[in-house]
Amino acid sequence: MRPLLMSLRPRFAEAILDGSKTIELRRTRLSAPDGTHLILYASSPVMAVVGTAVLVGRDTDTPARIWRRHRKHVGLLKAEYDEYFEGSELATAVHVGEPRRLAAPWPLSALRDAAKFQPPQSYRFVSDDDPAQLRELVPAYLP
Numbered sequence: 613m614r615p616l617l618m619s620l621r622p623r624f625a626e627a628i629l630d631g632s633k634t635i636e637l638r639r640t641r642l643s644a645p646d647g648t649h650l651i652l653y654a655s656s657p658v659m660a661v662v663g664t665a666v667l668v669g670r671d672t673d674t675p676a677r678i679w680r681r682h683r684k685h686v687g688l689l690k691a692e693y694d695e696y697f698e699g700s701e702l703a704t705a706v707h708v709g710e711p712r713r714l715a716a717p718w719p720l721s722a723l724r725d726a727a728k729f730q731p732p733q734s735y736r737f738v739s740d741d742d743p744a745q746l747r748e749l750v751p752a753y754l755p
Contacts, residue, residue, distance in 0.1 A: 613645065613647065613648055613649070614648075614737040614738055615648065615649040615650065615651050615664075615737070615738045615746070615747075615749065615750045616644050616648050616649070616650050616651070616667065616735055616736070616737055616738070617650075617651045617653060617731070617732055617735060617736055617737070617738050617742075617746065618636070618650050618651065618652055618653065618732070618734075618735040619653045619655050619731055619732050619733060619734060619735065620636065620652060620653065620654060620655065621654070621655055622654040622655065622657070622658040623687075624636065624687060625652050625653075625654040625658075625662050625663070626654075626662075627687045628652060628663075628665055628708055628711050629652070629662065629663045629665075629711045629712075629713045630711075631711060632687065633685065633686065633687035633708075634685045634707060634708055634709065635682045635685040635686045635687075635705045635706065635707060635708070636705075636706040636708055637678075637686055637688070637693075637696065637697075637703060637704070637705060637706070638703075638704045638706060638734060638735070639696070639697065639700045639702070639703065639704075640702070640704065640734070641670075641672050641702065641704055642667075642670050642672075642704050642706055642735070644667055644737075645667075646667055646668060646669055646670075647666060647667065648666070648667040649664060649665075649666055649667075649749070649750040650664060650665045650666065650667055650708060651664055651738065651746060651749055651750075652664060652665060653731045653732070654717070655731070658717065659719060659720040659731075660717035660718055660719045660720060661714065661717065661718040661723065661746070661749075662713065662714055662717045663711060663712055663713040663714050664710075664711070664712045664714075664749055664750070665708040665709065665710055665711045665712070666708065666709050666710040667706065667707070667708065668707040668708060668709040669707040670704055670705065670706055670707065671704070671705040671707070672702055672703070672704045672705075673702070673703065674701065674702070674703065675693070675694075675697035675700060675702075675703040677703075678703040678704075678705050679693055679703075681705070682705045686705070718745065723743050723745075723746070726743035726744065726745065727741060727742060727743040727744070728741055729742060729743055738750075
């Protein structure tokens with residue numbers, strides 16, 4: 613199973629790593645199986661891989677229904693939630709568990725020094741062209 617590299621705003625990455633946020637939101641369906649390892653990339657201004665987690669499950673429905681079911685775990689105010697999903701017919705709640713913070717973040721510059729690397733806009737699977745240290749974060753991953 614390939615790990616999934618997920619871009620997050622720094623405040624959301626931090627909330628996942630400290631356990632206060634267990635639902636990450638996406639405007640599209642996420643087609644990765646439960647148990648997929650997630651590599652958490654904190655976007656600007658941090659611009660670094662900061663930790664890992666595991667995909668526990670997914671729930672895709674209308675934004676209103678997702679809010680009703682998961683509002684206590686998304687780390688957003690209702691106004692922020694509504695703004696994010698404005699114009700979207702679907703919302704996906706990504707259940708995350710087993711958060712682990714890296715001892716030291718891996719900055720984008722160091723990842724680019726190691727290999728051709730481009731962080732995703734939202735998420736993508738880790739590829740064989742990504743820096744080896746990303747693939748090595750997940751021992752069970754076999755390219």
